[in-house]
Amino acid sequence: MQALVFANGKLEYTLSHPQPKPADDEVLIAVELAGICTTDLEIIKGYMDFTGVPGHEFVGAVEKGPRDLTGKRVVAEINCVCGKCDMCHSGLSNHCRNRQVIGISGRDGAFAEYIVVPRRNVQVVPEAVSNETAIFVEPLAAAQQIVQQVSIEQRHKVVVVGDGRLGLLVVQVLAGIGAKGNVVLLGKNENKLTFAEKRGIQGVLLEDMLIKPEWDIVVDCTGTADGFQTACRLVRPRGKLILKSTFVPDKPVDLSPLVINEVTLIGSRCGPFPNAINALAAQQVVTNGLITASYKLQDGIQAFEKAKNPDQIKVVLEIKS
Ligand SMILES: [Zn+2]
Numbered sequence: 001m002q003a004l005v006f007a008n009g010k011l012e013y014t015l016s017h018p019q020p021k022p023a024d025d026e027v028l029i030a031v032e033l034a035g036i037c038t039t040d041l042e043i044i045k046g047y048m049d050f051t052g053v054p055g056h057e058f059v060g061a062v063e064k065g066p067r068d069l070t071g072k073r074v075v076a077e078i079n080c081v082c083g084k085c086d087m088c089h090s091g092l093s094n095h096c097r098n099r100q101v102i103g104i105s106g107r108d109g110a111f112a113e114y115i116v117v118p119r120r121n122v123q124v125v126p127e128a129v130s131n132e133t134a135i136f137v138e139p140l141a142a143a144q145q146i147v148q149q150v151s152i153e154q155r156h157k158v159v160v161v162g163d164g165r166l167g168l169l170v171v172q173v174l175a176g177i178g179a180k181g182n183v184v185l186l187g188k189n190e191n192k193l194t195f196a197e198k199r200g201i202q203g204v205l206l207e208d209m210l211i212k213p214e215w216d217i218v219v220d221c222t223g224t225a226d227g228f229q230t231a232c233r234l235v236r237p238r239g240k241l242i243l244k245s246t247f248v249p250d251k252p253v254d255l256s257p258l259v260i261n262e263v264t265l266i267g268s269r270c271g272p273f274p275n276a277i278n279a280l281a282a283q284q285v286v287t288n289g290l291i292t293a294s295y296k297l298q299d300g301i302q303a304f305e306k307a308k309n310p311d312q313i314k315v316v317l318e319i320k321s
Pocket residue numbers: 037038039056057138139
């Protein structure tokens with residue numbers, strides 16, 4: 001089958017990747033649309049030492065699996081867990097000691113014609129949610145996870161650092177919870193800030209921002225050492241810094257502002273899919289305009305190049321039309 005494969009430090013398109021076969025507790029999905037995320041761009045720089053087919057933001061149709069799922073349009077949670085370890089037993093299965101993560105760790109992902117995932121990871125996509133919206137379920141669930149971890153109130157001054165793919169989802173989630181006027185998106189790109197402003201959220205260009213430790217809650221979605229450094233300098237004493245970025249650092253970061261200001265640093269990763277699907281179906285979070293380029297799988301290498309471009313938001317791969 002067609003696939004993008006990352007091996008020996010190189011991403012390549014192939015026509016001859018073996019089609020995966022589902023085990024008894026797995027389903028075979030024909031991938032229809034997949035999104036390239038910052039994590040994918042990090043993977044091809046060596047993040048997680050991954051080899052295989054990347055891609056974890058996708059929607060497709062179940063081709064083989066239990067009867068109630070066959071033919072259904074689905075998305076899949078990315079953590080594939082053992083159900084037996086201490087983390088699984090304590091209700092923290094996203095932190096399973098033996099987990100594989102679709103397209104990120106130990107398991108082939110979605111930049112291919114077919115993907116196999118555990119049946120329990122599959123969630124059916126309602127009619128009201130198009131493929132172009134469904135590929136945002138995974139990053140939106142990750143954005144919503146912040147609210148599970150930190151209580152955000154109307155009185156809080158919140159700044160989301162980074163106006164990329166994830167930042168634009170995070171800021172919509174947080175603005176939906178707190179008072180819109182108290183949530184600011186900080187970025188480098190006017191087009192992206194305009195996207196937020198259209199939703200009533202204030203966007204501020206980095207060059208216009210006063211970098212002072214004045215914010216109650218700061219969320220770093222930049223995926224860069226510089227962005228994290230800026231975020232560290234914005235949190236008020238005893239404030240909270242939520243780190244959403246996973247990246248291979250290209251330079252050292254000065255952590256002393258976190259010590260001096262006694263900042264609480266919170267790492268935040270994946271969230272549950274059902275909430276994200278509901279928010280998209282109810283149009284509480286808007287994804288129109290977030291897809292900025294679309295490529296066929298065979299042009300996947302070009303798509304990755306495009307996705308590196310800072311003026312892009314979400315670049316997608318059309319795998320089956
Ligand atoms: Zn992602």
